[in-house]
Amino acid sequence: MSLGSNLDLLTVTFYGTAIALILIGLYAALVKRSLIKILIGLSIVDSGINLLLVSIGYLKGGTAPIFSPAVIDKNPAMVDPVPQALVLTAIVIGFAVTAVALALVIRLYRHHKTVNIDEIKNLKW
Amino acid sequence: MDFLIKTLGAIATIIVAFIVGMLYMGINRKITARVQNRVGPPVWQNYIDALKLVSKKTSVHHGVMQHLAPAFLMISSMGTLLFIPILRGQSWFPNLSYHGDLIFILYFMVLGSLGMALGAGQTGNPNAAIGITRGLSQMVGFEIPWVMALVAMMIQYHTTSISDLMAIQQQHGWLMFQNPLAFLAAILAMLGMFRYSPFDIVGAPAELASGPISEFGGKYLGLMMSSGSIFAFTKLTLYVDLFMGGASNIVVLLIETFTLYLIPMLYGLVSPRYRTEQAIRYFWGWPTVLGLAALVYSVVI
Amino acid sequence: MINDKNSQKIVDIIQNFARKHSLFVLAYGTGCGAIEIPPTMTSRYDAERFGIRGAATPRQADVLLITGYLTTKTVKRVIRVYEQMQDPKYVIGFGSCTINGGMYWDSYNTIKVLDRYLPVDIYINGCMPRPEAVIEGFIKLQKKIMEGRAEGAKHYKENLEWYRANQKKVLGPTTPHIQEYNW
């Protein structure tokens, strides 16, 4: 189940997109000055990672990982269920984090009257 | 019996020292006068002065330390006298010379200065205190070459005892020739020790109204004078013991001590007065260099 | 033994001899007479050969030498210095001014007759006296001492009230610092 074994266009697209998403997200998080944009960037990173995770488990032509006697008899190529479970969890967590973050942004905006991260540094040194 | 002889000897020593010291001071006054083209007082003038001072009424004092200052001075002068050998190989002046050594004497000689300083301080006269600070500062100056010279001799002959040094000089000749550098350093230090001009800023009469002793009159001054003359003799004897091999009899002793005494005296006659810091710098100049050279010399020897 | 009359006499003789030949002089150089003291002491006249030498403080001095006129301002000091001196002590009035005021005889603030304020043992007259005269005065004083007649201090002690009254008169209200004299 190594990464390089069955490289094809689809896989490359998946991986490529995922990595591109991560990089785009990081760019947004690190460069943009608006808190909202930073959060969007972080969400994009999350999505990228989730996509990457799902891609690992993907098996070309694999079926859904549902165990039933009929399926098991055929011994088909199933996609790995674990990454999918992980992704589900990660999405939930990412959602929670985003929610908290947005709440914080609202608080920060009320407090500082701005969402520019450069101006929110009462705490330093 | 032995104790009695020793005690009598000690008293005799002190009396001789007193007489000789006073005489030297008188000669000093006479010579000074002659140098200044005067007749000068008679050589016994100092005895008269001392007698007068003691007979003078002394009815005021400023406290107990003023009383004790002459006592402290006497301890230092008489005590030192008792702990150095006066004559070599003779039983005329039996004393305690085997019970103390050079380092001890070095320190013992200071006790008087300290007591004097306290006594002068007690009088509350600012001139006295100023004089004392000058004197102590100057003492720090001249002690350095003096100690250097002594240490040089100690390490050259591996002894700190004056008697031993005298005995060694019997074999090897006078130390002033054996270690001339040390002798020179010691002689220069002696100039400061005698507090004659140019190192007499301590009691500069015109400036400080005679400095530390300005509140002392009468018997205090008399005792101080006596102590000073005993001390002068003591110091001279010490120098004779250290550098001129001691004296075998009293005549030689007198000649030798007087010769030594001429040095600070004559030097003083032709010198103006140094300020304190000039005096200190003077002692830390050539005398110290000489002392160091003496040290090196005796290490190399 | 010391109270014995004869031995007291001997002691007195010795003491007087010593005092005579050892005069420590405190020169109070107030007036122009001070200029005569250095030649007296130095090579030319050499007073030291008589055992006369300078003293720097009254505690050590035997002789108070008043060299010239005294103003009301300086007499205060002179009295004080005199009283600080230890017995036996002598006063030499030096020059006419100390005798009768001399050229300051009608000055409003000089002391005319020193003897009214301090017990003068010897006056040296002249305006001003030459060093020879000064030495002459000292020798007179020495003679007086040897004969035991130089008792100015005693006189002062005995007539202290009179002296004090005179002093007060001339000093007026500026006498607060004069100490009690009881030695």
Added chain:
Amino acid sequence: MVGSPVQLIAIPLFAAFLIPLLGKAWKELVRITPGVVILYLLYLSVDLLNYTIEHGRVVEVIAGWTPPWGIDLVFSPFSGFLATLMLFMGLLVWIYSYRYQTFEDYDDYEPTLKYYLLLMMMITASVGVVLTGDIFNLFVFIEILGITAYGLTAYYRHRDGAEASFKYLFIGSLSSTFLLLAIMIIYSQLGTLNMADIAVKAHELKPVYKITALVLFLVAFGIEAEMFPLNGWAPDAYSQAPAPVGAAFAGIVVKAGLYTVIRLIYTLFEVGGTYEYLIVMGLITMFFAEFAAFSQTKLKRMLAYSSIGQMGLVLVAFGIGKEEGVYAALFLMFNHAIIKSLLFMSGSYLVYKSKNKYISELNGVGKMMPVTSFLFALGAFAIVGFPPFAGFWSKLAVLTAAADSGMLLIIALILSISLIEVIYYLRVVNRIYFVKRDTDLGITKPTPQAMFSMLVLGAIILIVGFYPDVITGVLHKASATLLDKGSYINDVLSLSQTIN
């Protein structure tokens, strides 16, 4: 053995969500329930710890799936010790925050509810981090820990809590990103998420993956463990959180973060150079944190930086390796939890009325609050390692461990850092006791509950200081367990064999 390790996670989780319901019945229950739960858990944990010390580790399987497929909880002397420590600190924090005055400023009980809810979740998550044997589960717990910590940091509306919390969150989500990436790499290559299994199979990894995963892990966990360039969030979070939360951070959260690094390096990957990495990073962390602490003007920020510095020291101690090093590190962790919590607890009462918490506002407070000041001073003396207080023994242990490995330069560096520490702590103590009061700030007396928990901590400092043997036995056992990687793998993986 009274219960299984599962209870340690399940009960508080359940209780956390039960709190709002109970609160509907009687509002006081909101305050009481967490304490009762934590007390029970502590009892459980101590009992388990005693059991494991005698009988070896307890591995508990969740939902019947045996490792390497299922999720397992491992209660070893090492993880058990940490869990017990966390629960104990949790209990003290609970006592301290019981009727903590600031909470009462609000009229309704909602903030209180939120606080206890989050606190319970935080303790749950921390214990979970320590106990879990599954790497993804670890991720989940870390995230829960993070979210609760974000919430608690931003607890005060009127302070800059939100800012600190945002920073924490920002960096924290980067951490989770890297962690997830690393997990992904591991899973894609090894197909397992169980730590023991990963440890067994780690050598199968291609070097490039192994190192990439390691680096990602190190950075992700490094953020949690407050390593130097990754710890920008930490001082803000410490200083803005409420006092009991600050104490909880020092006593609980950081320990969990450190645990992850240690688990990674000691169990997951056997890669050369990690120990050296720990030492170097630990030293750098220490240096920068102590430098920063030295020039702080605000008390809580100073304590926060100092805490980071201590964590650096712990990292160094772990980096020394061997049993002595691990022992020293654990001892340090213990002391740090106790002492730093005490410092946070007492320190925040000392500057209670102050808005900016400047150190200069402490002047002369010792006369007004003698006991609190004394406890703060005790903490300060202990943390700089003056004997006969607790901190000394851990410092000695670190130094002997380092000396045993011949790391003289490191000893010298640690000691010179300690010098800085001595200065800035004693400066504060001086201000408390020996400088005249020059502000007109009033004081707030600690609540009896707070005083009790501080006194307990102070007593522990003294007891450990005078008689360290009360703790050293456990520590030795724990450190031996951590180092015994083989038996860990064996204990975990053997379960599947016995069941199958």
Added chain:
Amino acid sequence: MNIIHITLGILLGGAILTYFANKISGVVRDLMFISTIVVAAALFFIKMTPDTVAVFNLGGITLSLGMNHLGLLFSIIILGLAVLAGFYSLPYMKGKDNLGFFYMNYLLSIFGMMGIVMSKDLVSFFIFWEIMTWSSYLIVVYNGNKANKIGIKYILFSALGAYSMLMAIVMVYSQLHSFSIADLSAGFTTMPASYQITIALLLITGFAVKAAMMPLHVWAPDAYSNAPMSYTAMFSGALSKMGVYGLVIVFVTMVSHLPQNFWVRETIAWLGAITAGMATIYAIFQDDAKKLLAYSSVAQLGYIITGVAIGTEISMIAALMLSIVHGMFKANFFMVVGAVERQAGTTDLTVLTGLIRKMPWTFFSALMSAIALAGIPPLVGYVGKWMLYESLISNGNYILVIVIFFASTAGFLYVFKILYSIFLGQEEPEFENVKEAPALMVIPMVIIALLLGFFGAFPGYLLKYIDNALVVMGYPVSQGKWWEMTTLFNAWGNKVSTDLIMYTTITVFVTIAIVLFYRWKNGRYVSTKDISLSGEMPKEDENYSFKLDFYKPFERAISPLLRYKISKYYNEFADGMEAFFDWTRRIYNGNAQTYAIYVITFLVILLLIANNIFTV
């Protein structure tokens, strides 16, 4: 339970009880305090035998305490001074704040010191050392005067010393796997050479801080002068001797085995001598009695360090002798200053004047201490100095002799200054109503003053203990070779008879005094305002005492030396460090994005160099 447990237990328990007794009443506290010291000291001296051992097991480390003659010697200093200074302390500290705290730390520091001299292993040594350090620190800052400046300076240097000691201790442990001092001295030679020299130097650094050796002395003047005088008596008298104690052990058991033996000894000896010289010079120019004495303590410790460093038999005797004697006279001096401070309200030498008639007994003890301090015969201060010179001369350290002699001679200057400024000079109406200090303060001072005289005549009583101590350290018996009960010998067989000196001095003194006091009644005391000053009479409110620029000429003469002040370099270094710390914390610039960039940058860098630092 043996005497070690009991002594330490009493001191520790007494410390805590004293603190709580303060809550009851001041009298109970005072009683508690003094009885703790007295009982501990009494029990210790009655029961202690040199072979008592006590063992504790703590934290996997065996702590063993015991007592040998060296420890006993220092215990005499500690407990002796503790008793005297303790009694002195009661009236001295009366009415001050926080006395429970003060006395607790007082007892704790005694506890620490006793622990140190009893320690048989390095860990307990260190523990007690630190207890002593922080308890003394708490007393130094106790009065709150410039606590952050003085206190931090003290604790910083102490910690520097303690940590270098700790480093040496763990290095020893890493080599020998034992903390025992006996093992250390036995196994020292088996260590690698680099370890040997490092350990020795680190330990020397550690002890030199407490003994206030030259570059590490800057804390001492401030700390000594800032603590209450009743503690400074202990601080300077006994606590600084702990540094000496450590140095003695280091030099005997370690340095003598080093290949660099000679250089280490010479360096430390020179540092000690320079300490003595420079501290003396600074003492001369101090205008505060406490500061002056503090610098003087540093100077005196310089002699002791030199003596220890030279390490020959006689120099060791000299150093230990000086330790004891310095403990006596310096404690006494600090007590004197404390009494003056209490009675006259100040220690400023430019303000104080003419107290001799008000406080005669205090003056008497000050005078005795001064004579002993200056090393003038016939008091005991001279014995140690004499031996030190003899040892230096016979050991070939000729220049050192000169330096030390300079320091010693210059010491007269400050001795006179302090005596003159406080007690002599013109009387001042401001001090009209000053009374002699209470008996409880005067008696300890007078006891010490008389002891100084007694030991001056019979130094053998002290030298006996020193001899025992040195025998423990592996030196041969020195009685008969270097000293008899009343005689001192040097390497070349020259001798000094202390009793004869004393008798001569007393005889001459008494004779002359009788002459002077003859007809004493005829004399009359006149006030010090009645002086011969050109006929001028100072008014009541005028004071002509010479106070300012006391040694200006000397200062002018020595000015090139004064140009370099080591504290200046320390201050510059500290400022630099502070600026550097302040600069480094700018890394935390408060911007979350910057922190994120740190994280990413760190990740990238780590990824790039991972191959180099991690080996799979």
